[in-house]
Amino acid sequence: MEETAKKTVTETWLSKHRFQYKGATRHPFILSIRNGSVNFSSFKRWLGQDYIFVRSFVPFAASILMKSCKESSDESDMEVILGGMASLNDEINWFKQQASKFHVSLTSVVPQNANVRYCKFLENLMSSEIEYPVAITAFWAIEAVYQESFAHCLEEGNKIPQELQATCERWGNAGFGAYCRSLRDIVDRCLQNASQEVISKAEVFFLSVVEHEVEFWNMSNGEASV
Numbered sequence: 001m002e003e004t005a006k007k008t009v010t011e012t013w014l015s016k017h018r019f020q021y022k023g024a025t026r027h028p029f030i031l032s033i034r035n036g037s038v039n040f041s042s043f044k045r046w047l048g049q050d051y052i053f054v055r056s057f058v059p060f061a062a063s064i065l066m067k068s069c070k071e072s073s074d075e076s077d078m079e080v081i082l083g084g085m086a087s088l089n090d091e092i093n094w095f096k097q098q099a100s101k102f103h104v105s106l107t108s109v110v111p112q113n114a115n116v117r118y119c120k121f122l123e124n125l126m127s128s129e130i131e132y133p134v135a136i137t138a139f140w141a142i143e144a145v146y147q148e149s150f151a152h153c154l155e156e157g158n159k160i161p162q163e164l165q166a167t168c169e170r171w172g173n174a175g176f177g178a179y180c181r182s183l184r185d186i187v188d189r190c191l192q193n194a195s196q197e198v199i200s201k202a203e204v205f206f207l208s209v210v211e212h213e214v215e216f217w218n219m220s221n222g223e224a225s226v
C-alpha cells in the first residue's frame with residue numbers, strides 16, 4: 001500500500017461535513033455583506049445580538065484557559081488562548097464603538113431565542129465534566145466559522161459597503177486567521193491522542209457549533225424563530 005500523509009481529525013470532519021460547514025460560512029447574510037446588498041437593519045440586529053454572545057463567550061474562554069492549564073500536555077496552549085482572550089477585550093470595546101456609530105443601544109438589546117440557546121450551550125461546555133479536547137474543539141469551531149465567513153467577504157471582487165469594512169477585517173484579517181490555525185493545531189494534537197469516545201463527542205460538538213452558527217446568522221432576518 002502506498003504511504004500517504006494521514007489526515008488530521010479536523011481535516012476529516014471538514015470534508016465529511018462540508019455541506020453543513022458551508023451553510024455556516026457562506027450564509028446568505030454573509031453573502032449579502034460581500035455583495036453589498038445587505039440590509040442595514042439586519043446588520044444592526046446582528047451587532048446587538050453578537051455583543052450579548054461575546055459577553056457569554058468571555059467566561060467560556062476563561063474556562064478553556066483553566067482546562068488547558070490542568071489538562072494540556074503542551075504549555076504553549078496557554079499563550080494561544082490568552083492571546084484570544086486579549087482580543088476579546090478589544091472586541092468588547094469595538095462592539096461599543098460600532099453600536100454608537102450605528103445607533104444601536106446595547107443596554108436595551110433583548111437576546112433572541114437562538115442566542116439564548118447558543119449561550120446556554122456555552123454554559124454547558126464550561127462544566128468540569130467536559131474534557132479539554134472537547135471544549136477546545138467547540139472553541140476553535142466558533143472562531144473558525146467567523147474567520148472563514150468574514151475572510152470570504154474580503155476576497156477579491158467584493159462590494160462590501162464601506163461602513164462594514166471594519167467588521168469584515170475584525171474577523172477576516174490575517175492575524176485572526178493565524179490564531180484560528182493555532183487553535184486548529186491544538187485540536188488536532190489533542191484528538192490525535194484521544195480515545196474514540198472523546199473524538200466522537202468532539203465531533204458532535206463541532207456539528208452543534210455549526211448548527212448554532214447558522215441559527216445565529218438566521219436571526220439577522222428578524223423573523224422570530226422557535
Ligand SMILES: Cc1ncc(CO)c(N)n1
Pocket residue numbers: 050053054142143146213216
Ligand atoms: C455567534 C458568534 N460566533 C463566533 C464569534 C467569533 O468570536 C462571534 N463573535 N459570534
